[in-house]
Amino acid sequence: MNKPHSNKAWFLVLPVFILVAFSAIVPLMTVVNYSLQDIFDVSTRYFVGTEWYREILNDSRLQDSLVRQFIFSGSVLLIEIPLGIGVALMMPKSGKWSVISLLVLALPLLVPLNVVGTIWQIFGRADIGLFGWALNAIGIDYNYAANPIDAWLTVLLMDVWHWTSLVALLSFSGLRAIPDAYYQAASIDRASAWAVFRYIQLPKLKSVLLIGVLLRFMDSFMIYTEPFVLTGGGPGNSTTFLSQALTKMAVGQFDIGPAGAFSIIYFLIILLVSWLFYTAMTHSDNK
Amino acid sequence: MNKKKTIGLSVYILFLLLPLYWLLMMSFKSNQEILGTLTFWPNDFTFANYMTIFTDASWYMGYINSIYYVSLNMVITLLVALPAAYAFSRFRFIGDKHLFFWLLTNRMSPPAVFLLPFFQLYSSVGLFDTHIGVALAHCLFNVPLAVWILEGFMSGVPREIDETAYIDGYSFPKFFTKIFIPLISSGIGVTAFFCFMFSWVELLLARTLTSVSAKPIAAVMTRTVSASGIDWGVLAAAGVLTILPGVLVIWFVRNHVAKGFALGRV
Numbered sequence: 134m135n136k137p138h139s140n141k142a143w144f145l146v147l148p149v150f151i152l153v154a155f156s157a158i159v160p161l162m163t164v165v166n167y168s169l170q171d172i173f174d175v176s177t178r179y180f181v182g183t184e185w186y187r188e189i190l191n192d193s194r195l196q197d198s199l200v201r202q203f204i205f206s207g208s209v210l211l212i213e214i215p216l217g218i219g220v221a222l223m224m225p226k227s228g229k230w231s232v233i234s235l236l237v238l239a240l241p242l243l244v245p246l247n248v249v250g251t252i253w254q255i256f257g258r259a260d261i262g263l264f265g266w267a268l269n270a271i272g273i274d275y276n277y278a279a280n281p282i283d284a285w286l287t288v289l290l291m292d293v294w295h296w297t298s299l300v301a302l303l304s305f306s307g308l309r310a311i312p313d314a315y316y317q318a319a320s321i322d323r324a325s326a327w328a329v330f331r332y333i334q335l336p337k338l339k340s341v342l343l344i345g346v347l348l349r350f351m352d353s354f355m356i357y358t359e360p361f362v363l364t365g366g367g368p369g370n371s372t373t374f375l376s377q378a379l380t381k382m383a384v385g386q387f388d389i390g391p392a393g394a395f396s397i398i399y400f401l402i403i404l405l406v407s408w409l410f411y412t413a414m415t416h417s418d419n420k
Numbered sequence: 421m422n423k424k425k426t427i428g429l430s431v432y433i434l435f436l437l438l439p440l441y442w443l444l445m446m447s448f449k450s451n452q453e454i455l456g457t458l459t460f461w462p463n464d465f466t467f468a469n470y471m472t473i474f475t476d477a478s479w480y481m482g483y484i485n486s487i488y489y490v491s492l493n494m495v496i497t498l499l500v501a502l503p504a505a506y507a508f509s510r511f512r513f514i515g516d517k518h519l520f521f522w523l524l525t526n527r528m529s530p531p532a533v534f535l536l537p538f539f540q541l542y543s544s545v546g547l548f549d550t551h552i553g554v555a556l557a558h559c560l561f562n563v564p565l566a567v568w569i570l571e572g573f574m575s576g577v578p579r580e581i582d583e584t585a586y587i588d589g590y591s592f593p594k595f596f597t598k599i600f601i602p603l604i605s606s607g608i609g610v611t612a613f614f615c616f617m618f619s620w621v622e623l624l625l626a627r628t629l630t631s632v633s634a635k636p637i638a639a640v641m642t643r644t645v646s647a648s649g650i651d652w653g654v655l656a657a658a659g660v661l662t663i664l665p666g667v668l669v670i671w672f673v674r675n676h677v678a679k680g681f682a683l684g685r686v
Contacts, residue, residue: 136510136511136512137510137512138511138512138513139511139512140513140514141511141513142507142510142511142512142513142516143513143514145503145506145507146503146504146507146508146513146519148499148500148503148504149500149501149504149523149563149567150519152496152500152556152559152563153523153526153559153560153563153564155556156526156534156538156557156559156560157526157529157560159537159541160534160537160538160541161534161537163536163537163540163541164533164534164536164537167536167537219428220428220429220432222425223425223426223428223429223432224429232674234429234433235674236670236671236674237433237436237437238436240436240440240663240666240667240670241436241440242617243617243620243621243663243666243667243669243670244440244621244662244663244666245620245621245623245637245638245662245663246621246622246623246638247623247638247641248638248641248659248662248663251443251641251655251659252439252440252442252443252659253439255442255443255446255652255655255656256438256439256442256443261446261454261652263438263442263458264438264439266458294435294436294439298436351527351528354530355530355531355532357530357531357532357624358623358624375530375532376530376531376532377532379530379532379533380532380535383532383535383536384535384536389536396532396533396534399530399532399533400529400530400533403528403529403530404525404528407524407525407528408521411521411524
C-alpha cells in the first residue's frame with residue numbers, strides 16, 4: 134500500500150513521543166550516568182569510565198544469573214510453544230464450547246503476577262497444597278523451599294501454567310485465519326493429519342508464532358515477581374534470575390555504579406535479541 | 421480423533437483450574453482447617469477471611485487504588501495512542517519506522533532496569549505516591565502495545581472512507597471522533613482489555629512508586645505475613661479478589677476479544 138508522505142503526521146505522534154520519552158529517555162540517561170561514575174554522595178562523585186562495566190562483566194553474580202536466565206528462557210520457549218500449538222489444535226473451532234475454552238484459557242493471564250506466585254506457593258507446599266501433598270504421597274520427596282531442583286522446576290511449571298495460554302490464544306487466532314478451502318483441498322488429496330499440520334497449518338502460523346516467541350522470550354527474560362514471591366530467589370541462588378540479581382544489587386546493597394552498568398548490559402542484550410526477532414518478523418511479512 | 425482432542429483439552433483445562441480451585445477453597449476455610457487437614461471442600465464454610473478484608477480500610481483501599489490507576493492508565497493510553505496509530509497507519513513521515521521500533525523497545529525493556537531512576541525522577545517532579553504517577557509509569561509499556569494493536573485494526577479500514585469524509589467537508593477531529601472511532605470500536609475494546617490486563621498484573625513499578633496513599637492491592641497483600649506466621653486464609657481471599665475484576669472484564673469484552681482474535685491481530 135502506498136501511503137502519502139506527510140510530515141504533519143508528526144503532530145499526531147507527538148503526544149505519544151513526549152509521554153514515552155519522559156518515562157524512557159530520562160531514566161535511561163540517569164542509568165548511563167550512574168554506570169560511568171563512582172558516587173559517594175550528591176557532591177562527591179568521580180568519573181570512572183568503563184571500570185564498572187569491566188567489573189560487572191567479570192562478576193560471577195551477573196554471569197551465573199545470565200546463564201540461569203538463558204536456560205530458563207530456553208526451556209520456557211521449548212515447552213510453551215509446542216504445548217500452546219497443541220492446545221490450540223485441540224480447541225473447538227466454533228460454537229459455545231469454543232467461547233468457553235477461550236475464556237478459561239485467558240483466566241491465568243489475568244491473575245496479577247504476585248498472586249501467581251502466591252497460588253503456586255500454596256499449591257506446592259507439602260503440608261497445605263494439593264500439588265506438593267500429592268507428590269509426597271506417591272513417594273517423591275518434593276520440597277521447593279529446600280531443594281534447588283524442585284524450586285527450579287516449580288518456577289518453570291508456574292510459568293507454563295501462567296503463559297502457555299498466550300501462545301495457545303495466538304495460535305488459535307492464526308488457525309482461524311486459514312480458509313476452509315485449504316482443508317478441503319487436503320482432504321481431496323487424502324492428506325494425513327500430520328501432513329495437514331506440517332504443510333498447511335504450521336506455515337500459516339509462522340507470523341503469529343513469531344509474535345508469540347517474541348513476547349514469551351522478552352517476558353520470561355524480564356521475570357521478577359513470580360520467583361520473588363515463590364522462592365525469593367532461593368534456595369541459595371538457584372532461582373535468582375537477571376531482574377532479581379539487579380534489584381538486589383541496586384536497592385538491596387545500593388551499589389549504584391555496578392547496578393547501572395548491569396542495567397545497560399541487560400538492556401543491550403534484550404535490545405539485540407528483539408532487533409533480531411523484529412527483523413525476522415518484518416522480513417517474513419514482506420515475503 | 422475428536423474424542424482424543426476433547427480429552428486432551430480437558431486435561432489441560434484441569435491443569436489450569438486446579439490451582440485456582442485450591443485457592444478459592446482455601447479462602448473459605450479457617451486457618452486451623454488449612455493447616456490441620458487436607459480437604460477438597462471446606463468442612464466449616466466461612467466468610468470470615470473476606471470480612472477481614474471488607475471491614476479494614478487499609479485492605480480495601482488497595483483495591484480502590486489499583487482500579488483507580490488502572491482506569492487512568494487505560495484512558496491516557498487510548499487518548500494518546502489513537503491519533504498516533506492513525507498517523508502510523510495512514511502516512512509516511514520522517515523517521516516513522518525508527519520511531520515505531522523505538523516505541524516497541526520500550527515494551528521490551530525490563531522494569532527492573534528503570535526502578536531506581538524512575539523512583540528518583542517521579543519523586544523529583546512530585547508524582548511519587550500518586551495514582552497518576554503509577555498510571556504514567558505503566559504507559560511506558562502499554563502505549564507501545566496499544567499503538568501496535570490499534571495500527572493493525574486501523575490499517576484494515578479502507579482509506580477511501582477518510583477521503584470521502586474530507587470531500588464531504590468533515591474536519592479531521594470531527595471525522596476522527598464521529599466516523600473513524602465507531603468503525604474500529606472492537607479494536608479499541610481489545611486494546612483496552614490488554615491495557616487493563618498488563619497494568620493490573622504489574623507489581624514491581626507500582627510498588628516502587630507508591631508508599632501509602634496510592635498503594636496497590638498487590639503490595640498490601642504482603643501484610644498477611646506477620647510474626648505469628650502467614651495468615652493463609654486471608655491471603656487466599658485477597659488473591660481471589662484480585663482475580664475477580666479480570667474475570668468481570670473478560671466476560672464483558674468477550675465478544676470484542678473473540679472478534680479481535682478472529683481478525684488474526686493481537
